[in-house]
Amino acid sequence: MKKKKNKNKSIGSFLREAVEKRLNVIEDLAFLVENRKMIDSITTGNTVTAADIMNKLKEVLFLPGLTGEQSKAVRQYYYPYKVSTFTHREMLAATGEFHPEIITEELYFGYVDPYLNSRAQAVGLENKCLFVKLFPGIRQPKTAALRMNGIWLSSEWEPITHDELIAELNRHSEVIIKEAYDSCGGHGVYRIIPEKPGETVGEAAERKLAGISGDVIIQQAVRQHEALARLNPTSVNCFRIITLLTAEGVKVLSAAQKIGAKGAFADNLKSGGYFCGIDSSGKLMPRAYHVNSTEYILKDPETGLVFGGYQIPSFERAVEMVRRAHPMLPCFQLISWDVTIDEDGEPVLIEPNLTNGSLVMHQQTHGPLFGKDTKKIVREALKGTNYPMYKITKPTRKRK
Numbered sequence: 249m250k251k252k253k254n255k256n257k258s259i260g261s262f263l264r265e266a267v268e269k270r271l272n273v274i275e276d277l278a279f280l281v282e283n284r285k286m287i288d289s290i291t292t293g294n295t296v297t298a299a300d301i302m303n304k305l306k307e308v309l310f311l312p313g314l315t316g317e318q319s320k321a322v323r324q325y326y327y328p329y330k331v332s333t334f335t336h337r338e339m340l341a342a343t344g345e346f347h348p349e350i351i352t353e354e355l356y357f358g359y360v361d362p363y364l365n366s367r368a369q370a371v372g373l374e375n376k377c378l379f380v381k382l383f384p385g386i387r388q389p390k391t392a393a394l395r396m397n398g399i400w401l402s403s404e405w406e407p408i409t410h411d412e413l414i415a416e417l418n419r420h421s422e423v424i425i426k427e428a429y430d431s432c433g434g435h436g437v438y439r440i441i442p443e444k445p446g447e448t449v450g451e452a453a454e455r456k457l458a459g460i461s462g463d464v465i466i467q468q469a470v471r472q473h474e475a476l477a478r479l480n481p482t483s484v485n486c487f488r489i490i491t492l493l494t495a496e497g498v499k500v501l502s503a504a505q506k507i508g509a510k511g512a513f514a515d516n517l518k519s520g521g522y523f524c525g526i527d528s529s530g531k532l533m534p535r536a537y538h539v540n541s542t543e544y545i546l547k548d549p550e551t552g553l554v555f556g557g558y559q560i561p562s563f564e565r566a567v568e569m570v571r572r573a574h575p576m577l578p579c580f581q582l583i584s585w586d587v588t589i590d591e592d593g594e595p596v597l598i599e600p601n602l603t604n605g606s607l608v609m610h611q612q613t614h615g616p617l618f619g620k621d622t623k624k625i626v627r628e629a630l631k632g633t634n635y636p637m638y639k640i641t642k643p644t645r646k647r648k
Contacts (some may be wrong), residue, residue, distance in 0.1 A: 272313035342542035349616035362630035414450035426462035483508025525613025530563025
């Protein structure tokens with residue numbers, strides 16, 4: 249009898265937990281549908297389509313739910329503010345670890361990032377043509393020429409003619425054209441090499457520029473370090489470092505290596521690349537994840553290169569570089585830096601991401617982005633907003 253009772257109890261516990269997890273998923277869906285801004289923010293795109301929303305809702309629906317105890321821990325941690333547990337569920341499915349301090353996507357993109365970073369100033373300062381001016385003394389790809397407001401300028405910021413532009417471009421065997429705004433994830437970045445017999449780089453560039461109307465910067469190609477080329481030789485493999493600027497100084501929150509897909513020119517994760525965490529000593533962590541996936545691999549499926557313990561060259565120097573660079577732009581407290589190491593072992597800042605820096609990549613490899621500071625930062629960001637809260641009732645006095 250005793251054995252049967254324990255067995256029934258075990259089955260009952262299993263069923264109760266299964267029901268709790270499905271209720272958790274339904275609660276997430278209801279919360280996100282009720283608060284449209286939450287859906288907009290967790291898609292993290294500049295333009296949110298119905299397809300974006302449906303894809304995100306499908307993710308929310310099909311990821312495993314949290315247990316009752318885990319859901320309670322999240323509610324207690326963020327109380328009195330309401331949050332979905334989607335990000336917690338996503339990180340748990342990917343890592344097998346549960347942390348109440350995980351910051352949710354709707355909080356991060358909808359409130360925390362806008363609180364820490366001036367979106368109004370980003371409108372002008374995110375122009376890639378200006379980065380060399382914004383971060384003087386910070387090594388960046390060498391400029392060949394740039395166009396702002398329809399005017400072509402040399403690397404010395406002097407106006408140049410069309411003939412001078414073509415002559416400059418023809419000095420190189422390859423150049424990179426970047427649209428000044430919204431060039432990310434492989435979009436708006438073009439590798440320019442002669443494609444026809446007898447064609448020059450200048451002619452190839454001119455053909456591409458004919459279809460670009462806005463500001464652009466043309467840079468010399470960066471030759472990456474052989475250690476990074478081993479990860480993928482066809483793309484310049486950057487690693488992303490997130491820093492937080494406070495009154496006490498610059499705090500490095502997280503770092504992750506981006507690895508381009510085989511044959512790809514850019515380390516664009518959405519085109520089949522993957523990412524891997526970097527520890528404080530500059531070594532890759534064991535697991536590499538594909539974007540929007542909770543599945544991981546431990547070694548490169550083609551080369552057999554094992555990720556765990558693989559050393560990123562000059563990593564400490566790269567960290568020191570972004571520490572020096574961040575105070576140069578104090579209106580942005582949270583910056584995601586894309587950095588690579590050139591063939592001479594020198595850190596090179598490819599570009600800073602001044603707003604909407606990646607979140608999943610870092611929490612999936614390192615855990616809660618802000619760690620023990622999460623609650624403090626979230627409360628500061630939500631103070632004075634109309635963010636959804638639980639109804640707080642004052643305790644009633646007992647009549648004598």
